[in-house]
Amino acid sequence: MELTVDDEHLGRPEAQWKASGRHVGLEPLVLPRAQRVIVVAPHPDDEVLGAGGLIQVALARRVPLKVVAVTDGEGSHPDSSVAKGLDLASVRFHESRIALRRLGWEKPDILRLHLPDSEVAQHRTHLDEALANILEPGDLCVAPWRLDGHPDHDACGEAALGASRRVDAGVFGYFVWAWHWADPQGTDIPWRHCRRLDLSRRARARKRWSTEAFLSQTHPIGPDLADAPVLPAPLMRRFWRPYEVYVDEVTWT
Numbered sequence: 001m002e003l004t005v006d007d008e009h010l011g012r013p014e015a016q017w018k019a020s021g022r023h024v025g026l027e028p029l030v031l032p033r034a035q036r037v038i039v040v041a042p043h044p045d046d047e048v049l050g051a052g053g054l055i056q057v058a059l060a061r062r063v064p065l066k067v068v069a070v071t072d073g074e075g076s077h078p079d080s081s082v083a084k085g086l087d088l089a090s091v092r093f094h095e096s097r098i099a100l101r102r103l104g105w106e107k108p109d110i111l112r113l114h115l116p117d118s119e120v121a122q123h124r125t126h127l128d129e130a131l132a133n134i135l136e137p138g139d140l141c142v143a144p145w146r147l148d149g150h151p152d153h154d155a156c157g158e159a160a161l162g163a164s165r166r167v168d169a170g171v172f173g174y175f176v177w178a179w180h181w182a183d184p185q186g187t188d189i190p191w192r193h194c195r196r197l198d199l200s201r202r203a204r205a206r207k208r209w210s211t212e213a214f215l216s217q218t219h220p221i222g223p224d225l226a227d228a229p230v231l232p233a234p235l236m237r238r239f240w241r242p243y244e245v246y247v248d249e250v251t252w253t
């Protein structure tokens with residue numbers, strides 16, 4: 001699926017999700033007692049956009065946490081001449097560290113796999129092996145939903161599910177791009193298998209502050225159209241909700 005974001009392609013307005021009330025009847029997410037929580041991030045920002053609330057819960061419970069940064073997100077502005085001189089990989093890694101610190105994680109444990117941005121599916125073997133080495137029985141793996149709609153996200157979701165099953169780890173799927181394309185009234189999202197994690201006012205405020213660290217994605221990096229934000233403000237509202245939604249992959253599959 002091609003995900004286009006610009007002034008004319010802002011996806012599903014947040015007001016429609018809110019009005020749909022689909023989240024209201026969802027069962028609450030009960031975070032299982034996990035040995036560790038492993039958050040798989042296709043690009044440096046997904047870990048916070050999708051799971052910034054859950055990360056805070058894990059921190060509060062002192063559950064050991066690790067982020068697996070699958071790509072460095074260097075391909076976020078493929079046609080931008082400004083981006084070519086920026087070292088986006090370093091910029092985005094730095095932003096991710098700041099964002100995770102803003103969630104209250106003093107020393108974020110980030111394992112970088114350096115797979116090429118937009119080509120995760122072509123490097124599945126590498127990703128499968130890496131996750132098999134990282135995950136242990138009793139871990140909880142939190143990864144993009146495998147039908148989230150961006151090829152890197154889908155590949156990470158598939159890989160996380162496969163690896164978790166093999167080692168007997170739990171797995172929850174989070175949403176980033178599904179909020180962009182899915183129909184709130186339809187069955188695109190497997191609601192019956194979704195769980196809602198309510199965020200306290202404080203946790204919600206922290207998550208929002210954290211998402212504001214991703215300046216290379218939320219603001220123009222230069223004067224041209226190719227420098228426009230990947231995540232303009234209307235899209236960011238999806239990630240400032242007072243709740244997060246996860247697919248319980250085990251009950252769904």
Ligand SMILES: [Zn+2]
Binds near residue numbers: 043046176
């Ligand atoms: Zn992403």
